[in-house]
Amino acid sequence: MKPKEEKVKIITEEFIEDSEDADEGRQKKTVKVARQKGKKQLSSAGPKEMVSEKSHPDDQQEPVQEGSDTHLLGMTSRRGPRSLPPIPSASRTGFAEFSMRERMREKLQAARSKAESALLQEIPTPRPRSLRHPSEKELETEFGTEPGREVQRTQQEDDSQGFSRVKFHDSVRKIKSKPPVPPGFPSAEEAYNFFTFNFDPEPEESEEKPKAKSRHGTNQEEEEGEEEEPPVQEGVNKMDEEELLDGGDTEHLLLGLDHAAEDFVAVRPAEYESVHIRLQMEKELLFVPSTLTVPTYKKLPENVQPRYPEDEGLYIGARLEVPRTNQNIMENRLLMQEPGRRWFGDDGRILALPNPIKPFPSRPPMLTQEQDIKAELETLYKKAVKYIHRSQHLIGSGDPPGNFQLDIDILGLIFTHHPCFSREHVLAAKLAQLYDQYLARRQRHKAQFLTDKLQALRNAVQMGLNPAKTPKSLETTQKTINEYKSEIRQTRKLRDAEQEKDRTLLKTIIKVWKEMKSLREFQRFTNTPLKLVLRKEKVDQKADEEAYEAEIQAEISELLEEHMEEYEQKIEEYRSAQQQWKAWKKAQRAKKKKNKQAVEERPDEMKEPDPGEEPVKPVPPEPTDRAVIEQQVRERAAQSRRRPGEPMLVPELSLAGNVTPNDQCPRVEVLRREDVKRRSLYLKVTFNNKEVSRTDSRPLGADFRVHFGQIFNLKIFNWPESLTLQVYETVGHSGTTLLAEVFLPIPETTVVSGRAPTEEVEFSSNQHVTLDHEGVGSGVPFSFEADGSNQLILMTSGKVSNSVAWAIGENGIPLIPPLSQQNIGFRSALKRADAISSIGTSGLTDMKKLAKWAAESKLDPNDPSNAPLMQLISVATSGESYIPDFFRLEQLQQEFNFVSDEELNRSKRFRLLGLRSQGVPEFRNYKQIPMYDREIMEKVFQDYEKRLRDRNVIETKDHIDTHRAIVAKYLQQVRESVINRFLIAKHHFLLSDLVVEEEVPNISILGLSLFKLAEQKRPLRPRRKGRKKVTAQNLSDGDIKLLVNIIRAYDIPVRKPTTSKFQQPSRSSRTFSEKHAASPTTPSATHSADYALGQVLVRPFVEVSFQRTICHTTTAEGPNPSWNEELELPFRAPNGDYSTTSLQSVKDDVFINILDEVLYDVLEDDRERGSGIHTRIERHWLGCVKIPFSTIYFQARIDGTFKINIPPVLLGYSKERSVIIERGFDAVRSLSEGSYITLFITLEPQLVPGESVREKELVARYVSLIPFLPDTVSFAGICDLWSTSDQFLDLLAGDEEEHAVLLCNYFLSLGKKAWLVMGNAIPEGPTAYVLTREQSHYLIWNPCSGHCYGQFDTFCPLKSVGCLIGPDNIWFNIQQYDSPLRMNFDVTKPKLWKSFFSRRLPYPGLSSVQPEELIYQRTDKVAAAELQDRIEKILKEKIMDWRPRHLTRWNRYCTSTLRHFLPLLERNHGEDVEDNHRAELLKQLGDYRFSGFPLHMPYSEVKPLIEAVYSTGVHNTDAPNVEFALAVYIHPYPKNVLSVWIYVASLIRNR
């Protein structure tokens, strides 16, 4: 339909609606229908319509509430909000609206009454009816059209388009409604709508605009009142109406045809519906915002007129240019999401900030985020962290070492001797040295100083002698005078010595100079510019003489005085000596007299007096003679002093002389000079024995001086220990030689650069140089004399002038390390040589000694040079600093200890943390160690401490036998240490542990995969696929199940009739040799007879117990039952810990017991037999198969036929074969002995066996077994340990390998051919067996059970063979099959067996790790007997414990019978005794019906024995009068190997 027509139609319709009289009821009905249709139509319409539809209900609800007249009210109310007049009086909208409604109502009522009256007058014709339809339509669409008016304002036309479309369809439908409506109409309509809505091209905006405008105009007129409506308009409308009708008819025809066509395809396939539903569902989920313009009234609060701030004169910035569509989408979205209108401003537009875009273009900063990343990758400069030299770490010094700097200024170097020195140079050097000495002496002026001092002292004495001037007491004065005098004497001596030295020096200088001069004359050239000038200083002769004389006189007088004193003293001495002598003389004389008398009496006894005792007669001293003294004084003065009047000689050394040029020198001298020129020198500066810098290489000057003038700044962090300059000399281009090392003193802290004096440090070298020119060489003798006498040996030596000082920082602070005790002590002490000499070098570090020395030597405490020492001493003595008298290996450890060790041990938390990090088993998985000690229970440690305590205590409770207890303990320790090592090993990672990567495919894999491409997609023979493996981490209890599938059993023992009291048993003809010879046994006649009677021989069922959960199968019948049942047992990991390590350490076994169900009729009253059955079920244990869980865990599944472990004697049962069996399966059956059960065991879900992946190094099982003791003690992920046979026997524990090795060794020593077989067996998994060679065939031995099998035995548990190990070689199986059944064991065939040692790698003759011989001790029989008693007691107690609700009676008679019987069993290895035994038992216990059996086990500890007895279930009898018998027998073998027999039986007395 053309838009123009449509427009016209709308106008007419609206007009008609108002003006037309209409039947009220009919109109109502049609409106309703139309509305319903409209709704449907809307809902089925495209998503574009949805918004408008959804926004309507609010408006539509209103009319329903308002009044009974739905049609009218609906119309008015719908108009209400929209019909806001565009007049400016917006503030009174509410009122305006009200009045408007009122007006409308009035108008409508008027129209209605008019229509009613018209109805009464006229007969209804089709025309009004046809006209009415458009009006209905209009009603329907009007609420949609209305927005169009508002839209005009916002320049958006989409909405009106939509509605015009709606109208169009409605008109179509309306026209269609003239013919009878087809039944499928609504769906067709919907379909039509759907399609048209989706595919109708949108009308052009330009065309739409005027139409909408005009429509708006009419509407407005209509609303505003009749008075505005011009009559002309009406006429026009009517004309339009007629046109419309024509147009409508044509349309109708067309559409009708279309419709008809659609009607045919109205039966749509279901697909359409599904799409529809999907769209519906999508509509529920997704919201696609409409692009239609949202009318302003929706965006504003109700009845609010939009206001425009811009019009009100407010400034609004330019809004951001947003496409209209986007704006509409946003508005629709906002309206949809939030009913509130807070996003819209007063003008009905979305609130927006003014456009932030700059008017001019600018470049944004590039990719800030990337820059950030870059910045993060950037290398940051950080200052180096100072490293403090270890040896210089001071204990207790906390101050951080700062930035210190030493400035080393190396000025130059002067050689005092050099190999290139000529003779003249030697002299020159000597002269220079002497002159230097002279200068130094003169500078010090010692002689003058001493002279002055002497003078002063003399004056003082003079003063002291004058008593008037001294206020002191006479005594003190005298004392001081004496002191002065002695000092005068000292000083005078010193002065004399000095003066003499001065004079000699002067003389020597002159002498050397003279020598030099003569040398120069002799050689006729000059080498050195040295020139000595002696300057004479005139002196005043007279004054000089006077002073000289006065001096002499003074000296003489002093000397005289001195001598006088001496003389007096001597006189005094003499006198006392004289007196002494006289006294002695007297005494002597008296003695003599006495002696004389005595001699007279006894002449022969007379003795000479002792001559030694006789004192020498003192000689009186001679008084000193003044003349003599004067003589002496004058002589000395003449010698050491300048004579009076003699001019003072002042030598002056200058370099003013001329050196003879080369061309005037002889050749040797020229050579020398050239040699000198070739030499150059440099210095290396080493600090703490590390080279830190070196000077430039400078040529050696002709005057043997090298000037460097370089300053080195050393930034130091370590304490300066040594500072050395190394002098290197380079001769020409040949290498450098180290001449000497110069040790520089570390400067005092007061020495800073700028103030440091230049010091000359001497050095000398011990090198020996002989030169072929004028050079005198070094270390070689030479002489100045022509005859070669008076030889000199000079060594290379020289002086380095340098200055070392501490640098001054930028801010004027000297960069000196802080004064620290050690440093100061060290350096100050070095300065004070006397300190070292007084207390020794070692004393320097001993503060006490140093302090003692300082106190004794009366150091001046105020002397600044002593300050550091005094400080040190005061610190040391006051005890402020503590210098430990111990040596600490890691002295920094203490600083890092955040608490002391005691506290660490005391704190429970720390202890717990420590133990956990050590990996102590009790705490390894401890979670959430509490924060506070008080929150840790004391009992946490109890177990651990108990274990620690018990480590060395051997517990005999479990292990009765002490030897075994010790072994168990030892094993425990071995296990611990292995675990610890393993924990360490676990921290070594391989790449494959961390990174998963596909292997590089090799050719074969590639080939295989190519081959796979050609493989059939669905092979005819399906193969079993591997189950998904579950890592055992996220598991909890109950997730894992053990599935045991019991399939069938063979050769179950059958019951023996108990009726016959005595029966001669047919002795079995089986012998050991026959076992392998596959001979069938002859059936006993009795049994055939029994069988013939049709009795049930046995009713076996299987009971599987695991972790004390028991499941059993149904009961089957006969000795070859077939159950084919699956039992499901839950698995619980220890402590709920499903980690792989924990799972590996599960020690539980799966017991598969075969029992016989025996029914007993216990009905006591025969009369009831007709009406009831009363039986009791008894279960008789027949045998068991034990499979450790770890095997299942590692093997993932266990599938096979197992030999049932049946006790050698089963009371009441026999293992006789039935005729049928023998006939049928003879070939198979006869291969082996015993009963068998076929099983399939697996875990669900399949677990990944943790560490076993790394098989090459870690085998996750460690089984310890005592010989003939298959006790599995498996624990987590540990390497397999193979012990030697002697260790094995000592330990009495080992796994299959040890057993096999021992067994193999025994066989070998017996002279048999035996090999160790490595392979897989069931149920052990990877294991070791022993292969022996008999005459014609091979035997395979299971070392743990001691059973042997023929090579072709079907039931041999060894399923595959990997390699054979012989005493001198190892063979690897390279045959096609690895099952022993199909193998050839001939190792000599290289095609079948690949040997390890071959021709290429011959057997090197390795020595065996096994001991030469095994030593066996006899086992203590008494101890064994004792053990036997104890075990029996324990077991009896246990059985009573297991029967808590019943009385357990022990039949003592039976027990003793059994006990006698057990040794017999041991002797016969459990064979061939059955029948005898049964007969005997029957004889003795005929009244009883009993079931029982002996168990044979190796002995390790009590627990397995108890378990074994428990698993048989003997105690589970609840017959009222049951009695028990239990006997234990232990047979001791050498080396403490014990064989245990337990006989358990239950007896019921026959009635």
Place this chain on the structure above:
Amino acid sequence: MAAAGPSVFLLMVNGQVESAQMGKLAQKQWQNWNLKPGLMSELCWTCPSRLFLKYYEYIFPEYDDLYCKYCFVYGQDWAPTAGLEEGISQITSKSQDARRALVWNFPIDVTFKSTNPYGWPQIVLSVYGPDMFGNDVVRGYGAVHVPFSPGRHKKTIPMFVPESVSKLQKFTSWFMGRRPEYTDPKVVAQGEGREVTRVRSQGFVTLLFNVVTKDMRKLGYDTGPPDTQGVSGPSTPQGLSR
């Protein structure tokens, strides 16, 4: 243990795995582009024409449609009390603008309790995506500690992937679409055994953490100023980065 349980402190971490920059040819190439970058980006904003898209495909030939997994690694004394400690994000395609960012905005919200700061939680991220043959391969591993101090932290984690051992293996792994992966992504949170691997850097992932702690100070652990305010870290807050 005491009935009341040991006293613990709580660490609440929320935030999100924001975005990734996973490009083999790094941004450097972008910056070396002959055209003026400013002009380039301007053009990109206004007219995302096919030409430029092509160009971008050339610059960043791979690493699209990535998703990431995160998990937390923490010590024995730690236990999650609330929230998810593992998560896997939606697949994101890279943006069409110049940044080519892969935005996940995948929320993280987990609360831990602990008695010991030892073993402080680390977040381990692993990013996966299809390679050019459509095989799902790993695109990066990375880990970072949850920030210690309360407040808002933005972390950019450099990512890396393990490298093949040999060139041949590299080729075959590329060809077979099975790149080397860590057996457990948690490997990247621990130092043990890393010396046996070699890795290659591989882009960055930006993480935002909001950290709240409770009772840490009470138990004697001081993790910074009492009232940390503002955003730490080098990046500017979201939305203003450009």
